[in-house]
Structures are given as structure tokens and as C-alpha cells.
Amino acid sequence: MIPAQLFCWHFLAYPYLPADFDEKYDTGWVTVPNALWDSEKSKGLYQVYIDQMALADRLGFDGLVLNEHHQNVYGLAPSPNLIAAALTQVTSHAKIVVLGNLLPLHMNPLRVAEEYAMLDMMSNGRIIAGFAPGGGPETFNYDVPSAPSREKFWEALDLIVRAWTEDGPFIHEGRHFPLRYVNPWPQPLQKPHPPIWVPGSRSPSTLVECAKRGYCYFLSSRSHGSATGQAKDQFAKVLADHGRKYHPFRMGILLSAYVGEDDRTARQECEEGVWYFLKNLLKGHLRTEGRQLTFGPGVPYMPAKAWREYLENSKPGRKLLGDAEDWEELDRSNSIIVGGPDTVYERLKNLIDKSEVGNLLIQFHLGNMPDGLTCASMERFATQVAPRLREYSAKVFAQRFPHTEDEMEGELARSGAPR
């Protein structure tokens, strides 16, 4: 039986913000002045981050995760495919997940189909192709209208899958991306195409579109209370409505972890990086202080009906992850799991038990965390936490989801893959 898949997610944060950043600047996104970028200090930064991911590969992580953000201090990969290309050359077994290319920001989705196909060939078939419509900040960064962005997103994604699975050249008669010659060279190595992941925050339409097509749903929430299990139940129901069965590898979740020698030193070692991450990098994204750009009436991508449901079921000014005022409050959000190996194991075991999600996407480098601490935490995780998690999860998944492998086979058969 398949154990939980453990991924190392790297956001490539900007670590050199001034100490008074939070006092002086109202956001880390879109309008954060790029005069703060220090080219001299940042020399070699990408190499340090790539080396950390190469280490994760050697440590036996199942995959490495990258994502796309623009004009911000939270993640320095406006083009995650460039980092993925570098990773194909310094890693050998880990999957490379780009989660994802932001399709409405691309003039032509074919470029994404081509680049993923290149990456799949360069990595010997290790690419997981993530696709996202882009959140609030990207709307502003690239002047992407919110209202039609979902429709554009699904048109682009369906076109890319056709371009990977149907012989070209063919004509695409789409509303947003009409194309006369769809005939991309190269094609991906994986057949019928690389696995596809799509992030969402429980909006019903995304769940439905993913379920229809059998794509992996990545729940983008960073906090994991009872809502994570509820999201899984919701997705399981939608899958059933579309003739598919839930199993743990139909979903992924994001969390952060720091593994120290013991609980006390773990907290001491990571606290600076954690607060830098919460106060500076989440400002403008998952913090109410300043102007949060990720979600709200100014990024009206939801149809009116869905917005009314949101209004009826939420309170204005509700607290976000970055609003945590002290360690205890942060700890309760079950977002950043900190402790010695036993503590981290117990908490993740509990999360697997409650959520029944099989793809755990774990961020190890937090904020301005030094390289030495980041690598030591990853090593402790890989050697003292991961083996126990794999053993435990393989057992419970086998008990609760005995149909998993049949479902996976069925998915391949459905998509016309050669046996």
C-alpha cells in the first residue's frame, strides 16, 4: 500500500528585509518598494535555495514543490519553471511539482504546455504539472481581470491537456485563446500526460471541475483545524457525484514544519524565521494588517451567488494566519508544526488520521531562516519523522481506502494511457 507522499515545498522567500519592515511598510506584495531588493546580498541566494531542494532529493523526499508569484517578498519565483529546470539537473528521483503556472497570466497557454513537456523530458518523467488561476495579488500585478479568470483558466488547462493527448496540428476554437495551429514539440514523457494538480480554497466550482477531470485537488489553506477534514469530505462527495471514489492521493495540503533536537530548542531555533515569515511575508496576503489583496470584493472572481454564500457564512475582519499574536495562538492554527521529532511525528500522524489526505506539502525554509538550521530540520525530518509517518500512513490508508490502487489504475485507463 502507498504511504503518505512527503514533499518539500520551497517558497524562495526574500530574507533581507530591514528589521523595521513591518513598522514602515503596509504590504509585502504588489506595491512593496523594490528599492528594498539588495542585489549584492542576494548574490548566491537562488543557489542556496536550489541546494536545499537538492538535499531534500538526497534525503528521500518524494517530491519538491515550487510555485509562481510576482512582485512580492513572499516568493521569488515569478518563473517557477526556471527553478524546476535547474532542479532537473541536480536531482534524480524526487518528483518536481510546479504548483502552479498561473494560466490567465500567460498570453498563450501553449507556452506552458511546451515548457512542462520540456521539463518532463529533462527530468525523466518526474514533473507534476500544477495549474492555478492566480489569486488577488496576481490580478493587480499583471492586470488580469478577476471576473472571467476562472473561465479562462479552465479553457487554457483543457487546451493544454488536449495538446498533450491529441495528435496535432489541430485548431482550438476557444473563446479566450483561439489558436490556428496546436502542435507542440516536444511532448511529455509521462503518458497520457504528467499528473495534474489544481489548488483551491473550497470554492464549489473548483471542486467540481477537478472531480470531473480526475485531477488532484490541492487545498491551499495553510491552517489545519477541522476544516481540512471537512474539505476532504466535501471533495469525496463531489467525486462520488462524478463517478469517482476518494482516496488520499486525490488531495494535497500545505503546512510548515521545523524539527529540532527537542521541543525547547526547536522553538528557540525557528522562532525568528517564523515571525519574519508571519509579519513580513504574509503582510498583504494572509494578514489583515495593511491591505490584504488575496481575497475580497476587489478581486471579484466568484459569481454573485457564491459571494452571497461567503457573506452569509463569514465575519468581517476575521483573523488570518499572520494575525497570530503569540506562539500559543499560532500553534493552535496547526499551520507551522514545531518540535522535536516525536512531537512533529505525533502531530502529523494526527493530521493524517483526521484529514485522510495523502500528499503532504511541507515548507521547511521559513522567512529568513539560516541555511544551516533549514538543512538540519530537513535531515531530522527525513531520518526521524518520515519513516514512522510512512509506516503509519501506509497502514491506515490500506485499512480505510483499500480501493486506492484500483482507482489509480482506473484513472489511467480512463485517460487512455497505454497499458
Next chain:
Amino acid sequence: MTARVIEAGGRDVAVFEAGDGAPLVYLHGFADLHGVGADPFPFHQALARARRLVAPAHPGCAESAEYQDLSTVEDAVYHTLEVLDALEIHRFDLVGHCMGGWIAAELAVRHPERVGSLTLIGACGLFVAGAPIGDVFMMAQPERGVDHAGLRRMLFAAGDTKLGNQLFPDGRGEIDDEMRRYQMLRFASFIGFRPPYFYNRSLVNRLHRVTCPALVIWGAEDAMVPLAHGHAYAAGLAGSNGLEIVSGAGHAAHLEEPDRVAGLVTEFLP
């Protein structure tokens, strides 16, 4: 005074009507009838005392259905023509504010024979170098999750006015009001939020086709569509009666100074 839903172009369209006489078509903006309120403001009531006021809600706004194929301002123009045809209004005076002003101007350059007179109040739609239209979407994201001061400053004269606080309150307002504001932003996002941002670069070259009498009214402190755009409209419209600048008013000049602005419009109407 009636508010009803009619069918036009196969879609439901909410239309507010009041008053008698020759038809006066009013196309709304953000801080306006349909955009923030179900009931007419004093400005609209004043127009309805002079004429038969007909004010449809844009696609997706108020009780109007969303229009699946809406993607450019031209779609909004032809949608509006469908509405006027359904109402059997063939020739009319046309008044528009903000996005409604943009649609009005685009309609008038295409069908000058149907428009008896054109009045634009704080209308977007033009490209004016060095005078970008403000980012209403970013301002619609509240500060600290609840504070709408940025949006109020964009739509009303400098500082928080009583009217601004009433129409765009901090925190969570009544859900129906929140919905109206959201729907207006969503409509605007379909046709206004893309490069170009709330303008059509070709429009300025077409303005000369509007030969009917035209009046341009602008809040002196408009923080969304800079006053330079008012000058550009007044210079480009062939039948221009010039630019009236309303001191002490912002983008929603007709709500902040209803008597003055309604007076300018009714005096101007042929």
C-alpha cells in the same frame, strides 16, 4: 416610480423608471443607483421631475442577470441598445456617470442619430497620458479587513463624508448592500479591468461623431477619473457645451452635490 425586471436580448434586466415626458436614459456608475442603492438618490429624483427617467442596471448588477458573452465595452453598448429597443425607446437624452458615462459615450459615437443630448459625469473611457484612472479594485480591498476609507476617498471628495460613510460603511454592511457593491465591481471587472484599464484608446478619435449637444460635468476633486479626462471629453465631443467643474465634490459629484448637478443637467436638456 417603478422598479421592474424586463427581458432584453434574452436576459433579465432590472430597470428603474420614474417621471413623465420625453425619455431620459441614465447609465449608472459605482456610487450610484443600482451600484450602492435600490432607491433613487435626490439627483435621480430631480431628473425624474423633469423627464421620464429610465435607468437600467448593467448586466450582473442589482437584479440584472449576468451576460455570459460580456467582455468588452462594446458588448455593454449593444446590450444597452437591446434594453432600449425592448423598451421601445428610439430617441432619447442620455446621461451617464463613471462606467455608465463610458458606455454612454461609446453608444453615442455608434448611434449619434438616437441620442438627443449627451451628459457625462465623471466618465471613464478615455486614455489621457499622465492621468491614469484610479485603481478602484485595490481600494475595494478593505484595510485591516474592515476599513473602507480608501474607497470612500476615491469616490467622494477628500476626507470621509457622511454620505460616503453611509454608502460604504466600515466592517460588514447589510448583505443586500454588500451584494450590490460586489456585483458592480464584478461587472466592471468584465469590461474595465484589463489593459487598458477603464478606457478604450480609440474612443477619443470617434468623439467628433457625436454632434448632439453635449455637457461634461466633473467633481473638482475626482480621485478616480482625473479632471483631465473631463477636459478631454469636452474638447473631443463635436457638440460640446463645455466642462462644468463642481467645486467641493469628488467622483460621485451628483450624489454629493445633487441640487447643483441636477440643475446643470436639467437646464442643459433640450
